[in-house]
Amino acid sequence: xxxxxxxxxxxxxxxxxxxxxxxxxxxxxxxxxxxxxxxxxxxxxxxxxxxxxxxxxxxxxxxxxxxxxxxxxxxxxxxxxxxxxxxxxxxxxxxxxxxxxxxxxxxxxxxxxxxxxxxxxxxxxxxxxxxxxxxxxxxxxxxxxxxxxxxxxxxxxxxxxxxxxxxxxxxxxxxxxxxxxxxxxxxxxxxxxxxxxxxxxxxxxxxxxxxxxxxxxxxxxxxxxxxxxxxxxxxxxxxxxxxxxxxxxxxxxxxxxxxxxxxxxxxxxxxxxxxxxxxxxxxxxxxxxxxxxxxxxxxxxxxxxxxxxxxxxxxxxxxxxxxxxxxxxxxxxxxxxxxxxxxxxxxxxxxxxxxxxxxxxxxxxxxxxxxxxxxxxxxxxxxxxxxxxxxxxxxxxxxxxxxxxxxxxxxxxxxxxxxxxxxxxxxxxxxxxxxxxxxxxxxxxxxxxxxxxxxxxxxxxxxxxxxxxxxxxxxxxxxxxxxxxxxxxxxxxxxxxxxxxxxxxxxxxxxxxxxxxxxxxxxxxxxxxxxxxxxxxxxxxxxxxxxxxxxxxxxxxxxxxxxxxxxxxxxxxxxxxxxxxxxxxxxxxxxxxxxxxxxxxxxxxxxxxxxxxxxxxxxxxxxxxxxxxxxxxxxxxxxxxxxxxxxxxxxxxxxxxxxxxxxxxxxxxxxxxxxxxxxxxxxxxxxxxxxxxxxxx
Numbered sequence: 001x002x003x004x005x006x007x008x009x010x011x012x013x014x015x016x017x018x019x020x021x022x023x024x025x026x027x028x029x030x031x032x033x034x035x036x037x038x039x040x041x042x043x044x045x046x047x048x049x050x051x052x053x054x055x056x057x058x059x060x061x062x063x064x065x066x067x068x069x070x071x072x073x074x075x076x077x078x079x080x081x082x083x084x085x086x087x088x089x090x091x092x093x094x095x096x097x098x099x100x101x102x103x104x105x106x107x108x109x110x111x112x113x114x115x116x117x118x119x120x121x122x123x124x125x126x127x128x129x130x131x132x133x134x135x136x137x138x139x140x141x142x143x144x145x146x147x148x149x150x151x152x153x154x155x156x157x158x159x160x161x162x163x164x165x166x167x168x169x170x171x172x173x174x175x176x177x178x179x180x181x182x183x184x185x186x187x188x189x190x191x192x193x194x195x196x197x198x199x200x201x202x203x204x205x206x207x208x209x210x211x212x213x214x215x216x217x218x219x220x221x222x223x224x225x226x227x228x229x230x231x232x233x234x235x236x237x238x239x240x241x242x243x244x245x246x247x248x249x250x251x252x253x254x255x256x257x258x259x260x261x262x263x264x265x266x267x268x269x270x271x272x273x274x275x276x277x278x279x280x281x282x283x284x285x286x287x288x289x290x291x292x293x294x295x296x297x298x299x300x301x302x303x304x305x306x307x308x309x310x311x312x313x314x315x316x317x318x319x320x321x322x323x324x325x326x327x328x329x330x331x332x333x334x335x336x337x338x339x340x341x342x343x344x345x346x347x348x349x350x351x352x353x354x355x356x357x358x359x360x361x362x363x364x365x366x367x368x369x370x371x372x373x374x375x376x377x378x379x380x381x382x383x384x385x386x387x388x389x390x391x392x393x394x395x396x397x398x399x400x401x402x403x404x405x406x407x408x409x410x411x412x413x414x415x416x417x418x419x420x421x422x423x424x425x426x427x428x429x430x431x432x433x434x435x436x437x438x439x440x441x442x443x444x445x446x447x448x449x450x451x452x453x454x455x456x457x458x459x460x461x462x463x464x465x466x467x468x469x470x471x472x473x474x475x476x477x478x479x480x481x482x483x484x485x486x487x488x489x490x491x492x493x494x495x496x497x498x499x500x501x502x503x504x505x506x507x508x509x510x511x512x513x514x515x516x517x518x519x520x521x522x523x524x525x526x527x528x529x530x531x532x533x534x535x536x537x538x539x540x541x542x543x544x545x546x547x548x549x550x551x552x553x554x555x556x557x558x559x560x561x562x563x564x565x566x567x568x569x570x571x572x573x574x575x576x577x578x579x580x581x582x583x584x585x586x587x588x589x590x591x592x593x594x595x596x597x598x599x600x601x602x603x604x605x606x607x608x609x610x611x612x613x614x615x616x617x618x619x620x621x622x623x624x625x626x627x628x629x630x631x632x633x634x635x636x637x638x639x640x641x642x643x644x645x646x647x648x649x650x651x652x653x654x655x656x657x658x659x660x661x662x663x664x665x666x667x668x669x670x671x672x673x674x675x676x677x678x679x680x681x682x683x684x685x686x687x688x689x690x691x692x693x694x695x696x697x
Contacts, residue, residue: 051212053182053244054252054305055314056132059155062179068357068403070413070449070461071163071495072098072510072544076156083610083643083653085196085690086150087223093176094598094616097508097570098160098544102666104682105227106234106264107146108293110667113160114493114512115540115576116173118591119522119670125472126520127173128164132180132242132256134301134318139338139367139393140423141171142472144324147260147297149238151192151204152219154181160544161493161512162447162465168342168363168397170419170445171469172491172514172540180242182254183208183215187696196655196690199226199233216243227265228685231282231291234264250307256318258299266291266328269669269679276633276663279683290327290380297322310349317341320367327380330373338367355405359415366394369473388429389436391473394422401447409453413463417445421470421488425478437478441488443468458500467491475520475532487518487534497544504550513541515579521626522670531672537579538589546570561606569599583626590623591670593632608645613638618664624681630674632681635664654691661687 052058057065063075074096081091088103089111100112112118116126124143129136137143157177159166164175186208194202206219218241226233237260244254268283268291285291301318319339326332344361369391375383401415424438449463469489476486497510518534552565574596576589595618602612615638621631638660643653666684674680 051184051210051246053184053215053254054246054250054307055244055254055303056179056182056242058185062155062157066157066159067459067499068411068451069159069163069166070411070451070463071465072160072497072508072512073163074156074158074508076158078154081150082694083651083692084641084655085194085200085657085692087200087202087225088150089145089148092150092153092156093158095546095568095570095600096158097546097572098510098542099158100572100574100592100596102682103685104667105229105232105267106225107223107236107262108264109145110682111145111173112592113173114514114542115574115589115592116171117520118576118589119520120474123474125474125522126171126469128167128169128171128175130167130175130177131240131258131299132301133167133177133303133316133342134256134299135338135340135365138322138336138369138472139340139365139395140369140391140472141393141395141470142474144293144295146236146262146264146293146295147238147258148178149219149221149240149260151202151221152180152206152238152240153178154185155179160510161495161514162445162467163463165399165401165415165417165447166344166359166361168361168399168417170397170417170467172467172489172516180219180240180256181206181208181217182242182244183210183217186217190694190696192692192694194690194692197688198228198685199224200690201225202692210244213246214244215246217241227267228688229267229280229282229683231265231287232267234262236260236262236264238262251305253302253304256299256301256303258297260295260297262293262295264293266293269682271677271679272630272632272665272681273676274679275665275681275683279663279686283679285329288378289329289376292325292327292380294325295322311345311347314344314346315342327376327382329376330386331376331380331382333372333374333382335370336367337369338365340365340367351404355408357403359399359401361397361399363397364395366392368392385429387435388427390426390428392422392424392426393473394420395470396420411451411453413447413449413451415447417447419443419445419468419470423470423473423476425473425476435478437476439471439476439486441468441470443488443490457502458498460496460498462496464492464494467493469520471520471532475522477532486520486532489516489518489520489534491516491540504553505547506549507547508544509546510544511542512544513539515539535578536581538577538581539579540574540576540589542575543571543573545572555603557606563603563605565612566602566604567599568602569597572596578626587626587628588623590625590628591668593618593622594620602641608647608651609643611640611642613640615639624668624678625671625674627673630676630678632665632668635662635684637662637664637684649696650694652691652693654689657688657690658685659687 159175169175191205202223204221208217220239224235240258242256268286299320303316306313322336324334342363347358373387377383399417421441427436445466447465452460493514495512499508516538550564554562557563578584597617600614604610640656645651664684667682669680
């Protein structure tokens, strides 16, 4: 639950003063007056609302739409993260229960929702990311986080598990959609500057506007940091924007662009003792071979929305080019070319007096990777060519969902999804062994659910769903026959929960149990060697509970504009384990804490002041190996943030993190069996303070 502290509404169009004398001047009684005699009439102020985009719903409309989902979903407004350091996904999603996201170094993170991608400590796996509905993941399902700029978004939609059907998402972890402002809801000019510990610096500026027919928004940011750990410095330049054309009352098209240039050093994983005793130290091999991840990317996209009475049609397409230069155990040099299109039709009408909403959609993505791997020489320079291939991916997802109100307060939802995925590698190097190969995956994912609206601010929901994921190229091995038959990961999930919003209380609670077959297990064997297997049967189950509560009001300020003390909390209970596995029995699946709590107590005064402490608590260590022999360590982090909105144009904040200087493990890799010398631990950052100034007009 991301329960943002109530904030002032966005500024709307300027008020227009209308003089009643204009009307009086054309009335008969006014004509009879002596023109030399002044007439003083009252001023009438009319407040105009800016028009809203058809292609990009406002946050309120997005929340109403997402709450038609019979499962755990969230809309996270930018008020949650804009008065923080706001440099990683943790800043955006840290108070969303069920989402476990931990920064590793720079702007990279490890993201897991309901245990998705547990065994992957690098790149993206098991969650499908979108920016304005356009995939951020590569065509094979993998991806990176660094192209996401938290300062560029108005709100974020989170669809956990199979609840991401709206976007055709089929991953265990669901889907996350980052939504940009448009010219209709952006400030004419806005800028921010941030500075903080470990050499952190950022400058960002944006501009937007529109006239009801055309609108546009553009933003750009520069970020640099030395990093808490040795060899973790990074620098990034990002720019994005969109331009819309309202070519009819019910027709709008919008074009998007995104550019990124990112350079990031990688400090690497170390042993448990090194992570806790010398957390700043980088791994020796990372220093010697200058491990880095450097990305340049460009993305263009279009979305067009057409409305016909009760029917809405969304059409769009995108193209992406990304270049990855990645000196690690080898020197990886990849060029990505991804493209795709989507169509979604939503029909809302009454059938025999009962409300009905039908959604039909088709997503098609494709692309290829020009993949070269060379020797990484000391100092991080390219040596002799080791492998060269072209990796091609195609994924087509057709889906349908129908919601039927059998009563005004009770909806039944049924849906289905068909996924067709192809992964093909063409070895372009004559030397043996030949790594060419092709795999095809097809699966059908049904879904059923119910929503009971107890009152306008309280819902109860339940659903059962299937999900399925084809492997990325990172999980495929076409050389070794014993390892080449990687199967698709399948899951059946049962879920029940409730969500609601009252004047001083919001909540979102979900319980789920997922039965997985062929869960991907990705083991780092060290020295650039990896092993990928499918587990047999596994179980992921848990509780996701979030709430916000204004439990004390009118402390210093009385009346309708009272001050308040707001408690915001997100608790995640995770029970992930093997289910009678031949090798691991009923052992706990490694990689995620059993209990995870984030909470903040924030005082807010109507003059614009806010301040309060926050905590992050992992009360139990968690395993890093299937054998359940080596654990992390429990930790508790204390933070404090404060700020002051001087007026609508000027605001500032300070954000303190890990103020007690706790030495802890933020993230881990996963292995089959670990020991004291296993270098699979990523230390968390030390004590830090960040501050920022934001200006807007």
